[in-house]
Amino acid sequence: MKTILAAYSGTLKGTGSGILSALQDLSVAFWPCRSKIEKHLQLISVLQWVITFLVLGAACTVLLIYMFCTDCWLISAIYTAWLIVDWNTPKQGGRRSSWVRNWTVWTYFRDYFPIRLIKTHDLLPSRNYIFGYHPHGIFCFGAFCNFGTEATGFSKKFPGIKPSLATLAGNFRLPVLRDYLMSGGICPVNRNSIDYLLSCSGTGNAVVIVVGGAAESLQCVPGKNSVTLKNRKGFVRLALQKGSDLVPVYSFGENDSYKQVIFEEGTLWRCIQKKLQKILGFAPCLFHGCGLFFGNSWGIAPYSKPITTIVGEPITVPKIEDPTEEVVEMYHAMYVRSLQCLFDKYKTRFGLKESEVLYIH
Numbered sequence: 001m002k003t004i005l006a007a008y009s010g011t012l013k014g015t016g017s018g019i020l021s022a023l024q025d026l027s028v029a030f031w032p033c034r035s036k037i038e039k040h041l042q043l044i045s046v047l048q049w050v051i052t053f054l055v056l057g058a059a060c061t062v063l064l065i066y067m068f069c070t071d072c073w074l075i076s077a078i079y080t081a082w083l084i085v086d087w088n089t090p091k092q093g094g095r096r097s098s099w100v101r102n103w104t105v106w107t108y109f110r111d112y113f114p115i116r117l118i119k120t121h122d123l124l125p126s127r128n129y130i131f132g133y134h135p136h137g138i139f140c141f142g143a144f145c146n147f148g149t150e151a152t153g154f155s156k157k158f159p160g161i162k163p164s165l166a167t168l169a170g171n172f173r174l175p176v177l178r179d180y181l182m183s184g185g186i187c188p189v190n191r192n193s194i195d196y197l198l199s200c201s202g203t204g205n206a207v208v209i210v211v212g213g214a215a216e217s218l219q220c221v222p223g224k225n226s227v228t229l230k231n232r233k234g235f236v237r238l239a240l241q242k243g244s245d246l247v248p249v250y251s252f253g254e255n256d257s258y259k260q261v262i263f264e265e266g267t268l269w270r271c272i273q274k275k276l277q278k279i280l281g282f283a284p285c286l287f288h289g290c291g292l293f294f295g296n297s298w299g300i301a302p303y304s305k306p307i308t309t310i311v312g313e314p315i316t317v318p319k320i321e322d323p324t325e326e327v328v329e330m331y332h333a334m335y336v337r338s339l340q341c342l343f344d345k346y347k348t349r350f351g352l353k354e355s356e357v358l359y360i361h
Contacts, residue, residue, distance in 0.1 A: 042112035043292070045105045047301060050139060057174025064175050083175060090172040091192045093201055094164070094182040098150075101184055106151035113253070115145045115307045117152035120342075123314060125160025125204040128197075128244040130235055131311070133208055134227040134339065135251065136216040138258045138287055140167075142251035142307040147208045148184040152309075158206075164197055165208045191238075198242040206247070209235050214277045217285055219361070220255040221262060222305075225343070225352075226359035229336060236332045243319025246331070248312040248339040252350040256305035260287040308350050312342040336360060 067076035089095060109115075123129060133143045146152050147163040154163055166189035172178040187193045189209060197205045210216075212228035219226055239246050263270040276284050291297030315334055320327060343358040 038108070038111070042108045043301060045108035046112045046141075047292075048105065049109065049144070050300060050302070052177070052180065053139065056180070057171060057177035060176040061174055079175065090169075090178060090182060090188050091190070092196050094185065094187050095179070096162075096185040097183040101148070101150045103149070106145065106149035109149070110145050110151040112304055113141065113257075113302075113307050115142055115152060116309065117146045117154060117157065118308060118310045118346075119157045120311060121313045123158050123161050123206070123247070127314075128203055128242065129161070129206040129247050129314060130198075130239045130244050131163070131206055131208040131247045131249050132211045132235060132335065132339070133249045133251070134210075134212060134216075134229070135220060135225070135254050136210050136212045136214075136228075137220050137251075137254035138217060138260065138285060139302070140210055140254070141257055141302065142254050142309045143208060143210060144184075145307075146309050147206075148186050158311075160204045161206050162204055163206045163208055166194065166210070169193075194238060195242075198238075198244050207244075208249070211235060218273060218277075219262070221260055222256045222303075224255060224359075225347075225356060226361060227339070228361050229339070230360060233328055233332045236335060237323060237328050239317045240320045240323040240327065240331060243317060245314040245317050246335050246338075247314045248335060248342050249309060250312070250339065250342050250346075251307055251309040252346070252352070253305050253307040257302035257307070258287040258289050259303075260285055306350070310342060310346050312338060 064076050064079065067073060131147075133140070133147075143165055146154060147165040155161075162185070164185050164187045166187050167181065169188035169190045171181055172188050187197065187207070194207050194209075197207050211232050213232075216226075216228040219228070236246065238244075263273065273284060288298045289300060289302045291299035292301055315331070315338055317331060340358055340360070347356050348354055
């Protein structure tokens with residue numbers, strides 16, 4: 001109202017500049033500024049991914065079954081038939097789409113936190129690689145943004161290297177969700193899929209494995225740097241069998257996206273979590289982020305905390321079809337030391353104190 005009165009006053013005084021200024025103020029009052037629009041788009045892009053990951057597969061499964069009971073049963077039958085024919089595609093390199101990986105929505109996703117990818121060494125396109133990603137966090141935001149999209153410029157920083165982020169195989173049994181994941185170059189974290197990428201798809205492939213998995217997600221809390229790695233040696237054995245180099249990757253800030261309720265070992269809720277983890281393949285966590293409208297309220301939106309992913313120096317691995325336990329132990333120890341050195345070298349650059357320690361469980 002004051003703005004309108006100011007414009008009217010300017011008209012009476014004959015000051016055209018006053019009218020122009022008043023109209024500009026009026027437009028700002030009714031139209032949000034660019035920074036606010038970008039913030040909203042960033043939030044929408046992140047929520048899109050969170051909701052997609054949580055409910056898209058289940059919702060599409062229910063819809064597919066429901067359509068069989070309606071006049072649209074033919075559409076459902078055709079899709080089901082195609083699903084059966086296409087069942088093994090995720091195990092055979094998937095169906096990557098450069099168009100999807102370069103969607104503008106992923107740049108808003110990146111800027112929400114923001115997420116950065118830092119290269120420390122060159123990777124040779126003549127080799128294959130297994131990236132060990134740490135820590136898991138709740139939703140692996142850093143892993144998805146850096147390796148499931150081109151928002152942080154992976155292909156420009158590592159020319160000739162094609163990343164494939166490995167996730168739960170169960171996701172690829174769900175209609176529509178499987179196709180969405182495959183379009184980003186995401187693959188099942190099982191032996192057949194990884195074997196294909198490292199043996200039958202030439203060179204320049206990088207399979208990204210979140211080594212800690214579901215067990216690690218149960219331990220993630222803001223400000224805590226711990227990884228589940230001591231007894232995780234399968235990825236090292238696989239690297240030896242395929243002659244693929246090991247690359248440690250650490251994301252500072254991955255655990256800060258959500259706050260989680262940690263149940264003590266031996267409690268009923270902890271036992272339920274572990275049993276469901278064995279049955280479902282993932283650990284149901286009790287977590288919360290911030291609200292959609294008030295930053296200090298609880299909600300499903302993650303906190304906008306910076307995530308910086310450091311890709312470390314590759315460890316050259318020879319090809320040994322049947323490696324002994326001693327050889328696996330040796331390369332596993334090399335990998336652990338390399339990850340520890342990577343953390344210690346960069347921790348002070350991203351807000352951690354020199355005294356901060358990486359706990360390896």
